[in-house]
Amino acid sequence: MLDPGHQLGNRNFPREINRLVPAGRGQRKPCNTTGAATDGGFPEATFTWRVARLVQKRLEAQGARVVLTRQSNRDDRWGPCVDRRGRAGNRAHADLMLSIHADGSYAAGARGFHVITLPERKASARLAREVRSSLRRAGVPVANYVAGGDGLDERTDLATLNLSRVPTAMVELGNMRDRRDARRMRTARGRASYARALSRAIAAELR
Numbered sequence: 581m582l583d584p585g586h587q588l589g590n591r592n593f594p595r596e597i598n599r600l601v602p603a604g605r606g607q608r609k610p611c612n613t614t615g616a617a618t619d620g621g622f623p624e625a626t627f628t629w630r631v632a633r634l635v636q637k638r639l640e641a642q643g644a645r646v647v648l649t650r651q652s653n654r655d656d657r658w659g660p661c662v663d664r665r666g667r668a669g670n671r672a673h674a675d676l677m678l679s680i681h682a683d684g685s686y687a688a689g690a691r692g693f694h695v696i697t698l699p700e701r702k703a704s705a706r707l708a709r710e711v712r713s714s715l716r717r718a719g720v721p722v723a724n725y726v727a728g729g730d731g732l733d734e735r736t737d738l739a740t741l742n743l744s745r746v747p748t749a750m751v752e753l754g755n756m757r758d759r760r761d762a763r764r765m766r767t768a769r770g771r772a773s774y775a776r777a778l779s780r781a782i783a784a785e786l787r
Contacts, residue, residue: 581669583649583679583740584632585666586615586625593658601663604742611661616684618762627765628680629653631753634775635782637682642783647672666743675706675786678778679750681728686758690725691758696741696750699734702726703747707785708732711751714781718773719766720754726735748787749779 590597591614615624636646648680649660649668653764660668683690693715694708697708712731716722727733735741741748753774763771772773 581647581649581672581674581677581746582632582635583665583668583677584625584628584653585679586612586628586654586660587650587657588623588625588629590614590625590659591659592655596658599659600740601693602743603662603737603739604666605736607737607742609662609737609739610631612650612659614681616756618657618756618766620762620766622756622762622766622778624682624684624756627682627756627771629646631778632736632775634772635779636659638775639782642784643672643685645673654657663743664737666739666741669744669746669748669777674746676782677744677746677748678711678782679748680778681750681752683752683755684759685725685755687725690723690755691761692721692723692725692731692755693724693751693753694727694731695733696728696733696738696752697748698736703740704749707747708719708749710785711749711781712779714784715751718777720774721775724756725755
């Protein structure tokens with residue numbers, strides 16, 4: 581199960597995406613958000629969609645069955661909500677789920693990737709470490725502004741993680757506000773490098 585973060589049209593449906601939904605652990609959160617963007621206006625939803633489709637193609641070429649949490653990247657669509665995203669892997673009886681995102685920090689000099697998982701789930705933590713290792717080997721810098729500098733972050737406030745019963749990790753592939761990260765995200769070559777690293781991590785974990 582691949583979860584390309586957000587949806588391009590979320591900004592056009594404020595009432596729908598601001599509706600509160602279950603987020604696990606007794607929490608409720610907005611259905612979704614508009615996501616981040618580069619300073620030049622390249623949206624996170626489009627970036628994550630393109631990377632996810634590349635990962636899907638690479639995994640299917642190796643014989644995997646890949647399901648996505650959304651089937652389009654369109655301005656007239658919104659969602660799905662984070663509770664549906666979190667449960668998507670359960671419904672599909674997935675071996676694992678990877679949620680693909682990009683950050684939008686305004687902190688000075690903030691750049692690099694980090695991987696988020698729940699603290700108590702060993703299989704999810706193993707997947708997160710595999711993703712981190714693969715991105716490092718691909719030359720993607722580790723985040724210098726979050727997760728203590730080691731690229732791994734533990735959180736309990738994200739519905740995508742809380743509601744999933746399959747091994748799940750969320751990766752923030754970089755900071756869209758950083759010009760170096762943004763350059764990699766905007767180019768086909770850069771997105772392909774992310775996709776290679778993620779597909780290798782998933783294949784290694786499935787093996």
